[in-house]
Amino acid sequence: MGAGHGHRLHYHGHSRLHRAPAHLKLVALVGFMLVVVATPRELYPVFGGYALLLVAVIASTGVPFGYIGKRMVVEVPFVLFAVLMPFVATGPRTEVLGLSLSEPGLLAAWGLLAKATIGVAASLTLAATTEPLDLLRGLQRLRVPDLIVQIMAFMVRYLDVVTAEMGRMLTGMRSRGCDPRSPRHWPLLARSVGALFIRSYERGERVHLAMLSRGYDGTFRL
Known part of the structure; x- marks a missing residue:
């Protein structure tokens, strides 16, 4: 775990979130993601609230939004899968820009994109504010x-x-x-x-x- 290894995601800072114990941040991330995943896809305003909360947390850490945004590229496979869902899903169809799309597929694609985006952004925020060695110590403290x-x-x-x-x-x-x-x-x-x-x-x-x-x-x- 020497210098120069495993620090590509970490952003050096001195915010409260940077200084918080790693095991508490891990518990908070898991709890937050369980709530996000359990939220019904039809509750659109709730997902907006999750996104605003996450933006506020990132802003409080001092980590540039571009720093997180560039690393969101890891979400591309989920985006591609979500784009295909309205075309291959069955059920009632609707016209969007001249394309016949599945209504259940559109709803499923929205849910996948919303939950995946929030989850990836939250995970990147944890990685940006926590040293890899601290994460490992946090896992040990949580009896992993x-x-x-x-x-x-x-x-x-x-x-x-x-x-x-x-x-x-x-x-x-x-x-x-x-x-x-x-x-x-x-x-x-x-x-x-x-x-x-x-x-x-x-x-x-x-x-x-x-x-x-x-x-x-x-x-x-x-």
Whole structure:
């Protein structure tokens, strides 16, 4: 958990939310998301209230809205799925801009987008105001199984390592005249991803052996 690893989402600040204990922030996030998910999709003003509350929290932390907005790109798969729902869902149809769309599909798409957007923004706010090491300590304090905490710790630690290795592989491909964005070269890109998986698996085995040689007994110590 050294410097330079796992801090891409964190935004340095000194707000009250930055200083709040990580385990309390985790409980608040889970509770908030349970309420959001349990809210019926037809209660449109309630979702507006959730959004205003979230905007107020982000504003109080001093984290720029653009900082959160750029990282909302992780929501793109949910957006694409929501866009398709009105076209593939069954039930009564309605005309929107000359398109025949399913009314239940439109309602389901709205619910998915609203809840996913609020959830992603809330999670990014937690990540932006909490150091990764503090999050792991918070999980330990909440009595999360130690094995899960260890997996998350290694994921944070080695995410940058694997990402950097993938970047070097893409650079090598481009230097040999291969464009990873071209469909013609996707088979080569797929083989590269497979090679990266094997390298990562082998690295995990070497790290585990190194841990055992240093007295690792299955307990994670921060």
